[in-house]
Amino acid sequence: MIPRNISIALLFALLLYPSSGYAQQAPSYDLVVYGGTSAGVAAAVQAKQMGKSVVIISPDTHLGGLSSSGLGRTDSGRQNAIGGIAKEFYHRVYLHYAQAQAWPHQTPEAYLAQREAHGASDPKNETWWVFEPHVAENVFEQFIAESKIEVLRDEWLDREKGVRMDGQRIASITTLSGKTLAGKMFIDATYEGDLMAAAGVTYTIGRESNAKYGEVGNGVEVAQNTKNHRFRVAVDPYVKPGDPSSGLVWGVHNQGPGEEGSADNRVQAYCYRMCMSLVPENSVPFAKPEGYDESVYELLFRNYEAGDPRVPLHPAPAPNGKTDTNNNGAFSTDNIGMNYDYPEASYEQRKNILHQHLTYQQGLMWTLANHPRVPQEVRDEMSQWGLAKDEFADNDHWPYQIYVREARRMVSDYVQTEHDCRRLRICDDSVGLGSYNMDSHNVQRFVTAEGTVQNEGDVQVATGGSYAVSFRSLIPKRGETANLLVPCCLSSSHIAFGSIRMEPVFMILGQSSATAAALAIDQKVALQDLPYPLLKAQLEKDGQQLVPAGKPKPITP
Numbered sequence: 001m002i003p004r005n006i007s008i009a010l011l012f013a014l015l016l017y018p019s020s021g022y023a024q025q026a027p028s029y030d031l032v033v034y035g036g037t038s039a040g041v042a043a044a045v046q047a048k049q050m051g052k053s054v055v056i057i058s059p060d061t062h063l064g065g066l067s068s069s070g071l072g073r074t075d076s077g078r079q080n081a082i083g084g085i086a087k088e089f090y091h092r093v094y095l096h097y098a099q100a101q102a103w104p105h106q107t108p109e110a111y112l113a114q115r116e117a118h119g120a121s122d123p124k125n126e127t128w129w130v131f132e133p134h135v136a137e138n139v140f141e142q143f144i145a146e147s148k149i150e151v152l153r154d155e156w157l158d159r160e161k162g163v164r165m166d167g168q169r170i171a172s173i174t175t176l177s178g179k180t181l182a183g184k185m186f187i188d189a190t191y192e193g194d195l196m197a198a199a200g201v202t203y204t205i206g207r208e209s210n211a212k213y214g215e216v217g218n219g220v221e222v223a224q225n226t227k228n229h230r231f232r233v234a235v236d237p238y239v240k241p242g243d244p245s246s247g248l249v250w251g252v253h254n255q256g257p258g259e260e261g262s263a264d265n266r267v268q269a270y271c272y273r274m275c276m277s278l279v280p281e282n283s284v285p286f287a288k289p290e291g292y293d294e295s296v297y298e299l300l301f302r303n304y305e306a307g308d309p310r311v312p313l314h315p316a317p318a319p320n321g322k323t324d325t326n327n328n329g330a331f332s333t334d335n336i337g338m339n340y341d342y343p344e345a346s347y348e349q350r351k352n353i354l355h356q357h358l359t360y361q362q363g364l365m366w367t368l369a370n371h372p373r374v375p376q377e378v379r380d381e382m383s384q385w386g387l388a389k390d391e392f393a394d395n396d397h398w399p400y401q402i403y404v405r406e407a408r409r410m411v412s413d414y415v416q417t418e419h420d421c422r423r424l425r426i427c428d429d430s431v432g433l434g435s436y437n438m439d440s441h442n443v444q445r446f447v448t449a450e451g452t453v454q455n456e457g458d459v460q461v462a463t464g465g466s467y468a469v470s471f472r473s474l475i476p477k478r479g480e481t482a483n484l485l486v487p488c489c490l491s492s493s494h495i496a497f498g499s500i501r502m503e504p505v506f507m508i509l510g511q512s513s514a515t516a517a518a519l520a521i522d523q524k525v526a527l528q529d530l531p532y533p534l535l536k537a538q539l540e541k542d543g544q545q546l547v548p549a550g551k552p553k554p555i556t557p
Contacts, residue, residue, distance in 0.1 A: 026172055028182040029053045031517050034157060034173065035189030037065030038503050039487045039510030041140045042085045043187050046514035046542070048147040052521065054514075055150045055181060057173070062400045063144065063151070065191065067503045068137035069392075069401035070273030073316045073324040074129040075502040077435030079122065081466040083545040085143075086507035087127065092139045094121070094128035097319060102135075105279045105320040114317050130318050133275055133391050133399070155179060156347060163198040168482045168526075170199055176347075185483045185517035185527075189510055192343060193408035193489030201476045201484065203408045205343050206265035207443070207494040215418040216555050217438055217459050217495040220258040229442055229458045231330040233306040235299060237453040248447070249298040253337060257446045257456050266443040267343065268406050268457060268498075269334035271327055272361055272399045275388045279321040283386030284397050286365040289358075294371065296360060299445075299453060300331045301373040311368070311381050322388050327441065330455060335360045336445050343407035354402055362398075405441060405501060412491035414472035421463045421499050422553040429532045430468035430546040431516070431539060432508035437462050440498040463499060465550015471535065474513055475527045482526035485513035508544065515539055 031047045033040045036058025047054040062068060067089075074090070076082060082090070096102050103111075111117055120130035144151060155175040157163075162174040172182040173195065188195035197203060209219045217224075240246035248254055258264055277283040300312070312329035327334040335357045342353050368374055369382040387397035419425040421438055443457030473491040476484060487509035492500055515538050520530045539546060 026180040026182045027055070029055050030183065030521055031185045031187065031514060032057065032173065032181050032183035033187045033189055034195045035488070036060045036063045036151065036153070037189050037191065037488060037506065038067040038089075038140070039065070039506040040187070040189030041143055042507040042510035043189055043487070043514040044149045045085055045143050045147050046511040047518060048149060050515065050518040052518050055152065057152045057155050057157070057175065057181065059154065059156045059190070060400060061153045062137055064137050064140040065401055065503070066273065066403055068133050068140060069399040070133055070275050070324060071403065071503060072131045072133060072136065072275070072318045074504060075436050076129055076504055077437075077463070077502070078466050078549070079125070079127065079129070081433035081435045081545050081549070082504045082508065083543040084508060085511045086504045087543065089139055089507060090127040090129060092142065093131045093135060094126050096135050096139070097121070097128050097131075103320065105282055108319070111317065111319050117317050130316070130324070132318055132320060132322055152179065157194055157198065159194055159198050163195065165199065168480065170481060170483055184521050185485070187485045187487065187510070187513050187517065189488055191404035191407060191488055193410065193486065196410055196484065196486050196489055197408060199481045199484055201480050201486070202411045203489070204411050205408055206267060207263055209263040210261040212263070213415065213417040213419070213493050214555075215493060215495055217418055217461055218493055219261040219263055220456065221260075221459055222257050222456050223260055224459070228460055229327065229329060229332070230455050231303065231308075231453055233303065233308050234450075234452045235302045235306050236451070237299075237447050250296045251299055251336065252445050252447060252453055255446065257444060265340065266337075266457070267339050268441040268443050269327070269336045270339045270342070270357060270402050270404060271333040271335060272358070272402055274323070274325040274333070274361075274365075274399065275318070275391045276315055276323045276325050276385045277321055277388040278384060282321070282389045284389050285386045286369050286382075287362065288366045288370075289362040291359055292363045292366070294367070296363060297367050297371070300364070300367065301371075303330055304373070304375055304378070309375065309378075311378050315385070322391070333361050333364065334441050336442050336455060342404070357402055358398070406494070406497060408489050409494070409497055410476065410486050410489055410491040412472055412475060413477045414470040414491060416469060416473050416490070416492040416496045416500060418493065418495050418555065420470075421467050421496050422555060423465060423467050423548055423550055424552050424555065426548060427468050427470035427472070429471040430548075431471045431474065431512035431535070431544070432469050432505065433466040433545050433548055434469060434500045434502070434505045435463055435466035436499050436502045438495050438499045440495065459495060459498065463550070464553040466548045468546065468548050469500065469505070469509060471512070471516065471532060474509060474516070478528045482528060483520070485517060485527065487513045511542070512539060512544060515542065
């Protein structure tokens with residue numbers, strides 16, 4: 001019976017926003033990790049190794065994020081910059097491929113003899129850097145089983161009312177299914193930063209201007225972007241060639257690209273990292289997707305007809321006749337301009353965006369293998385390939401996870417910038433190293449002053465060495481959430497994030513985040529007050545690499 005002095009409205013409020021006493025009755029952990037990515041798994045393993053109770057709440061059924069969803073060609077940069085659990089992951093992959101039964105469709109000698117397979121294996125350090133998706137997933141599951149980590153799969157944060165704050169601390173989070181979990185510390189290990197955003201942490205989306213942080217690789221890059229993944233031939237963008245009044249073909253926007261170096265809210269393109277196979281008995285032909293619309297590929301057809309003969313893919317070889325297939329060229333697997341709403345979109349809206357990306361890429365593959373407007377030599381080449389039959393078997397052989405190259409990025413008291421990547425600035429609280437190129441994929445496709453179509457946003461600039469990632473870039477600014485760490489959507493400018501966003505670095509930062517969480521619990525302090533010497537000592541003990549290598553690399557326009 002409802003007491004007379006409690007209104008129905010108040011009762012609903014109590015149900016939607018549980019009291020402190022209710023949260024205490026919910027399952028409680030030292031660390032709650034939201035996100036089953038490689039960073040999330042590394043964080044959970046580290047927490048267990050430090051004697052803390054931990055749970056992973058994973059929206060995904062399959063663990064590992066991109067590392068187990070087709071991104072098998074590790075963007076490692078300098079491999080000696082990778083330590084800790086991340087290095088252990090690549091060591092376990094090495095142990096897998098050391099077994100004869102790991103090679104049902106190819107010999108290891110034949111694989112390693114391929115030019116693009118150079119560097120896949122490092123016998124001296126017993127690490128292996130290019131792998132099949134199921135191999136990665138098995139390693140992540142080994143980590144989970146060995147550490148007896150509790151994982152709640154297919155559980156989605158209630159982004160509207162599922163984060164209960166107690167002052168500046170997250171007290172508990174609730175999923176859409178109604179599960180509430182309390183914790184002393186929380187880690188947002190998603191690629192989207194949903195927990196971070198729901199907790200009220202400051203973040204940004206898109207590209208900063210070059211002027212904001214004194215960079216040269218940020219913002220609109222029309223003049224700088226002159227080498228890669230562009231239209232090399234003149235391609236007309238209008239429905240009726242030469243007639244602007246007829247409108248633009250699919251995939252081209254009707255605005256100018258923006259002022260050089262200026263900020264915008266555009267996000268670099270996403271794609272699925274397909275695992276293809278050349279082995280006939282382990283290959284599934286590319287299917288024509290339901291809802292296929294050939295007008296979507298008009299730019300592809302015109303690009304061929306204008307004289308660009310390239311097969312627009314990069315099928316980097318993986319073991320057993322497979323690939324990690326990436327974007328390549330002017331019109332490829334990157335679905336340019338179709339993801340701007342994704343970071344902030346609702347779950348239902350994201351589902352629609354992902355379906356559009358899926359249909360686009362599946363249709364592209366069918367088109368390249370079958371459409372009569374594609375050159376015969378390209379069709380012949382593509383007809384040799386198919387999706388790997390023994391990968392993603394419960395998902396029509398398609399990767400579980402789209403490559404969310406960038407979504408939200410936290411804005412904290414320390415923002416990683418191009419100055420860090422070039423070692424012009426070295427933080428005094430390193431929690432790990434990055435070293436890969438500053439790498440952004442294209443963000444837009446526009447009409448040039450000459451009346452042709454062009455891509456914009458691709459940046460690929462070597463860092464020239466390894467660089468340090470600041471602990472402060474993993475935690476909200478002082479005065480915001482005191483018990484949250486964000487290893488994937490960390491505080492970084494767009495162009496610096498283009499280097500940091502690699503899977504080995506995410507594993508490194510996931511482990512370092514859990515280390516900081518455990519120490520903050522022991523010290524009974526907010527993360528912003530955790531003494532760095534204490535954190536550094538534990539990181540070094542656990543094999544993390546903290547000291548960057550390489551000379552400063554000046555910024556030149």
